[in-house]
Amino acid sequence: MILEENNMSKTLLDKIWDGHVVYSKPGYPDVLYIDAHFIHEVTSPQAFDGLRERNIPVFRIKQTHATADHNVPTLNQHLPIREELSRRQVEMLTKNCKDFGIELYGLGHPFNGIVHIIGPELGITLPGMTIVCGDSHTSTHGAFGTIAFGIGTSQVEQVLATQCTLQYKPKRMKIEINGKLRKGVVSKDIILYIISQISSSGATGYFVEYAGESIRNLSMEARMTICNMSIEMGARGGLIAPDETTFNYIKGREFAPKGNDWDEALAYWKTLYSDKDAVFDKVLQFDAADIEPMITYGTNPGMGMGITKRIPSLSEVEGHDRKSFRKALDYMALEDGISLLGKPIDYVFIGSCTNSRIEDLRMVASFVKGKKKADNVQVWIVPGSKQVEKQAREEGIQAIFEAAGFQLRGPGCSACLGMNEDKIPAGKYCVSTSNRNFEGRQGPNARTFLTSPLTAAAAAITGKITDVREYL
Amino acid sequence: MKTFQKIISTIVPLPIENVDTDQIIPARFLKATTREGFGKNLFRDWRYEHDDENKPKKDFVLNNPLFKGEILAAEKNFGCGSSREHAAWALADYGFRVVVSSFFADIFRNNALNNFILPVTVSESFLGQVFDEVQRNPKTEIEVDLPKQTIKILSTGASEQFEINLYKKECLINGYDDIDYLLNLKDKIEEYEGTR
């Protein structure tokens, strides 16, 4: 029996999952061991209180990594946080980390930044790991071939207390993308396209493995953008088998294994792929050539389309979905059946854990170099981390932005969710590289169009929704 | 200790799809460091005009005195988006103990269960009946019986079985917490660590 099991082909998810099950019992969820636990100020305070009430310590301090990101201001980060509740939450994180002995990359620390940016950047995120965080975009780390997913605060408490979480194994889905990407199309467009095809709940209950030639050809940072948005189609997480691109990215990073440890780790990482005849519960295939630069028009990430397409007309939407469709367009103050090209916009936000890495900034800089932003738009560029900010300065990217009239701010979540001062005002349109266009996400009554950094850069220059390919 | 067996209650109908956790509790209200008090900001931006508590939006169901109860019914894909457990806290704090929908987002389902809110997944057609009945008569009552795993519209007698995993069912009925379960397994966890 055991022999037979060992001979069975496994998906990447199964390989990692099975290696992390501490205990299982029929009908009960698996006790899954967690290698790395990231925490931030918003979803952790109540968890620490729980530990205090039970009078228990954090079980594995060294596997717990903390940063302040959601609430932090992106201007004048050296000053005390002005907003009282935000300040209190960040102070609470500092106190909790101190009391429980956890290292914190707080505001101003050279390693500070958005939780999903700093994990990979510091070499904490490694193939084959299990990673959790009280944050749904934990799926980002899956780009390294890890099982990474978001959890709620009660589960944060469980992981702090025991380094384990109770989970039923999700179903496995494979999404394969083959073919060559067309001009002006980048990884954000791939994921917006997939979500537009399968809807914002199309992968609920599944863990997605992204595969195929188009994925293999992407850089690590581009892969992270894809995995990041897995949750926007309802998936528990997304992952990509590690390869040379992955190993090269990790090598030499701050906390990455070194010397002998590296060799050992590498040998293990090379075993992390779905076996040839492994069975998935569902397989979807897409052709990269079908993908245009994408934009969303509605209030969930599934409401997206190629930038030259028209918003569906009301009559094309199925009866049952018509009500929510209508509601979304009312919120966005858009008519059905129209094209968005040429629509004037007010803000451009380039940032968030989806698109605020150095490659994103480079992509934007190379497009705007020598150009100026349109007068009717405000452009905020919010790097994902202190290190990205520093690199942008050193590479001369900041200078390009300043010449274009863009503002490069300090790192943080910023206008992705408007918990700090960076909010899009009511009724204004924002072209955003973030991941959610929900009602009020960027501020009460703010209206969001999700795009790639490249399409956002084009909108910043023209002041309206633009097909970036016309300028390439 | 919180437990859950059976409840009979009127329903608050929210016939909207893809209700995301940013709507249930907007990000700007996530700054509290306790679990209490989120109920007053539940569905904040759907509930009030210009973020002003003195200006309730009349057509939003929480502002309609006709509809009250411990059961919220919503269309498919309830609780999608952010993992914020604050969404479950807000629903619980407001007084909801059951959410009925034809489809729940994964993380929300877990968060709800961890806060003794029962997510009940029903068929589209049963959900349609619930909405029809409550429209016809806002006093319509629903019975949710966890041990039997049934949901029933009392006025029509229509009922359906719902799924819940054995483990969570036991937790809810007995008032157990995941953390107690895990803490009891500490030896096994350390043993596992030793094998790596």
Ligand code: SF4
């Ligand atoms: S950038 Fe946005 S999506 Fe990412 S962790 Fe911060 S708030 Fe969440």
